[in-house]
Every structure is written in C-alpha cells, then in structure tokens.
Amino acid sequence: MAGNFWQSSHQPLLTLIQDVGPDDQLLTLAWRIINDSLRTDVCLLYPPYQIAIGCLQIACVILQKDLKSWFAELNADMEKIQEIARYIINLYELWKTYDEKKEIQGLLGKMPKPKPAPSR
Numbered sequence: 001m002a003g004n005f006w007q008s009s010h011q012p013l014l015t016l017i018q019d020v021g022p023d024d025q026l027l028t029l030a031w032r033i034i035n036d037s038l039r040t041d042v043c044l045l046y047p048p049y050q051i052a053i054g055c056l057q058i059a060c061v062i063l064q065k066d067l068k069s070w071f072a073e074l075n076a077d078m079e080k081i082q083e084i085a086r087y088i089i090n091l092y093e094l095w096k097t098y099d100e101k102k103e104i105q106g107l108l109g110k111m112p113k114p115k116p117a118p119s120r
Helices: 010-020 024-037 048-063 068-073 078-097 100-110
Strands: none
C-alpha cells in the first residue's frame, strides 16, 4: 500500500485562516499549537481538520479574538474539538508543573544497582 497514512493539521489550518481572514498573529500561534499537539496523542485519535480547529480555538482564546459566530457556523463536532483542546491544554499544564530533575532522580532511584564483580 503506497501513500501516507498520516496527514499534518497545518494544511487545514491554512484553509481555515483563509476563511477567517488574514491574521498573521492568529496563524502563527495556531501553527505553534499544532506543533505542540504533535507531542500528544491527538494526531492519532482525531482527523487533521478537527485538530486544526481545536488549535485555532485555543489561539483565539489566548489572543482574545472573538470568533464565536464563525466557529458556530462550522460543520464540525464541537465536542470533539473541545476534547482536542483539553488534550493540548493538559500538555501545557504538565509542562508548567513538570520538574525534570525530580523525575530523573526518582527514575534513577528505581534502577537496579550494578553488583560488584566477585573478588579473586
């Protein structure tokens, strides 16, 4: 079977931004959120156009852009969009509270210690 089984959400985002109207700030932030979303399972669980909508919605909230009527006109499952947004927001919450040094110390503490070689 030839071809790609995975498609980026960036192309659907470009299409959505064309519909919203040119907004470089919104496009840039939503693009970065899509990049961050690749660190979650959303790209395996949802179609690219839904991920693009979810990332655009997060960007609108951050930038305080009121596109509620535009989102209301979309023919999209908004429950799924909200699930996607929650996945991504949970990632940001994890990044905010994650203590790498503490985690590494805990992992190293669980590793078995090497046994000394028997003396001759």
